[in-house]
Amino acid sequence: MSKKSDWLIPLGLILLCLVPILGGAVRIGELAGNKSITPQNARFFTAPSVVITHVVCSLVYGVLGAFQFSRGFRRRCMQWHRRVGTLLIAFGLLSALTGLWMTQFFPHVATDGPALYSIRLVVGIVMAACHIFAIVAIREKNFRQHGTWMMRGYALGMGAGTQVFTHLPWVIAFGSPPTDWERDIAMAAGWLINALVVEWFIWRKALNRSFLAAQH
Numbered sequence: 001m002s003k004k005s006d007w008l009i010p011l012g013l014i015l016l017c018l019v020p021i022l023g024g025a026v027r028i029g030e031l032a033g034n035k036s037i038t039p040q041n042a043r044f045f046t047a048p049s050v051v052i053t054h055v056v057c058s059l060v061y062g063v064l065g066a067f068q069f070s071r072g073f074r075r076r077c078m079q080w081h082r083r084v085g086t087l088l089i090a091f092g093l094l095s096a097l098t099g100l101w102m103t104q105f106f107p108h109v110a111t112d113g114p115a116l117y118s119i120r121l122v123v124g125i126v127m128a129a130c131h132i133f134a135i136v137a138i139r140e141k142n143f144r145q146h147g148t149w150m151m152r153g154y155a156l157g158m159g160a161g162t163q164v165f166t167h168l169p170w171v172i173a174f175g176s177p178p179t180d181w182e183r184d185i186a187m188a189a190g191w192l193i194n195a196l197v198v199e200w201f202i203w204r205k206a207l208n209r210s211f212l213a214a215q216h
């Protein structure tokens, strides 16, 4: 890889997935082993296959998806980019759909606030829709549009990583993670930050393109 950004971007995105990867691995270990069921983890034991599908798809999506953002890697390994891209659509859709399933069927958690259910519904539906629009765009051979929808979907998915940082101020200030409304705000902020960053990135790319077109 020649340019610094070719490996810095994937590395940064993989680091962002690190805490969800660890959390997911612990949860799968708990479900696979003979760990005792407690009021805190009981909901996960009611649908282990959904939880395991969610965690595995989300984590593969996060890690493999990170390499799609390296321009150098993309150019050198176009076949890989296409094959993995197809897989990522399936993983991204499964991540969003299983997330929606848990949102709908898991009981309300005492530490969640009143808005988290609706926020998760919106995020899950928009994330799934981004992948469907990406499929439509690729079928129409509109590669730019396809990339834009995949970026939007991935940014929402990576909200799980950004949420680690949006929870951090509470942990530092009060010694424990936020609960109730404060938790809803921290969760929503993670998704919102990523959505804003990706829209800024898409806007900047479009601006660069129109600048280059004006020069020719």
Ligand code: HEM
Pocket (backbone or CB within 6 Å): 020, 021, 023, 024, 025, 027, 043, 054, 055, 057, 058, 059, 061, 062, 095, 096, 098, 099, 100, 102, 103, 106, 109, 120, 121, 123, 124, 125, 127, 156, 157, 158, 159, 160, 161
């Ligand atoms: C690629 C992105 C995603 C990653 C990396 C991810 C990661 C995880 C992990 C590791 C867990 C297990 C948490 C635990 O064991 O306590 C989990 C649970 C969950 N996820 Fe995701 N997730 C992603 C996307 C989504 C989306 C888009 C939604 C929204 C619909 C969602 C909704 C949920 C719900 C409702 C739970 C159960 C939470 C609970 O009951 O405590 N996830 N996710």
